[in-house]
Amino acid sequence: MAEPRSKKRRLDTEDGKADTVTFKQSSSRFKPTIPRDWTISVAIPTSIITDCVTREQRTTTAGRVARALAVFSVDEVVIFDDSPVESRASNADPESYTGDTDPAHFLEHLITYLETPPFMRKTLFPLHPNLRSQGLLPNLEMPHHPHKDEWLPYREGLTLEGRPKQGKGTTVDIGMAETVAIAETIPPRTRLTLKMPDGPRGTPEPVHPATPRTEGGYFWGYSVRAAPSLSGVFTQSAYEGGYDLSIGTSERGLPVSRAFPADRNVDFKHLLIVFGGPRGLEYAAMNDPELSEMSISGSRTRELFDQWVNVLPNQGSRGIRTDEAMLIALTALRGLWETT
Helix, strand or coil: CCCCCCCCCECCCCCCCCCCEECCCCCCCCCCCCCCCCEEEEEEEHHHCCCCCCHHHHHHHHHHHHHHHHHCCCCEEEEECCCCHHHHHHHHCHHHCCCCCCHHHHHHHHHHHHHCCHHHHHHHCCCCHHHCCHHHCCCCCCCCCCCCCCCCCEEEEEECCCCCCCCCCEEEECCCCCCEEECCCCCCCCEEEEECCCCCEECCEEECCCHHHHCCCCCCCCEEEEECCHHHHHHCCCCCCCCCEEEEEEEEEEEHHHHCCCCCCCCCCEEEEECCCCCHHHHHHHCCHHHHHCCCCHHHHHHHCCEEEECCCCCCCCCCCHHHHHHHHHHHHCHHHHCC
16 A cells, blocks of 8 residues: 655745634643754654564554654654665565555654644545554644644644635635635645734734744644665755764763763754664664665764763663653753753
8 A cells, every 4th residue: 555645834825815814812831932943853763663563562652752752842753764674675565565564654654643733634644554553642732733722823724625705815724613714825635834913813824834943932843754774864864964963872872971961061953862773773773784885883883973872871671662762861861952
């Protein structure tokens, strides 16, 4: 079955006029922080679900990952394939694909599904084998997931069929009791970010998806990117210039307190934190053809990163699951960006 793709968020606009709507402004549990252009990215391997026996276990693992991304306001998650190259051929063959047997597709699909506001999921995500256990997925309750009793200066919307009452522009569902109209003409089933009018009456304006973060100071969900390997996490970065601070996590790394002393300032524009699977990041490097050509494997894997850290020294269990490591690491490292 071919992978269903949700519509890309609309970035461009066209001039025009549209109906005005009265908006009732109410309080919100989400308060804006200082607008920021810096970002936090997390990379996770496909092997976090390869040991899961059932679809239900895979589903709950994906849900725990998404919850961590939401709770810690992560801006991007990269899912990289750390499986042996020879085992990837069947996953890449559409004729051999049978639903949730491809871990990369499965994780990308479910984590993207959870980021999407609930009111538009039915339209953007048709029935699919990956979603058979969607009832086990948690609510993320992020700022861009609307609540009827909250008002925010931005909204996510889904364009609808048909014209507004005045015949021009586009009708948009924003997850509220009433739809809104925008001046721009945009195809139906397109997800877009809207800046709401300041006054009680006005016309919403489509803006870039990053605008709530860069201009409004709101966490506005995460983007999802798939990488074919560990090296692809770096070489295919969506940010111009890539990541200027990268952190690899390993039980063989330095404690966070030594890697980032409290008296040392840390400056970055795009921070990347990379997690390994049950066999660690060394396993991902071993299965990366490009890194193999560079003789980067085993202990040399740490050379890929600016810092190589152990987020929980002297752990009381033989192993820590990746979703657990995410919560621990993001807690331990949060001080790097709380003062940025």
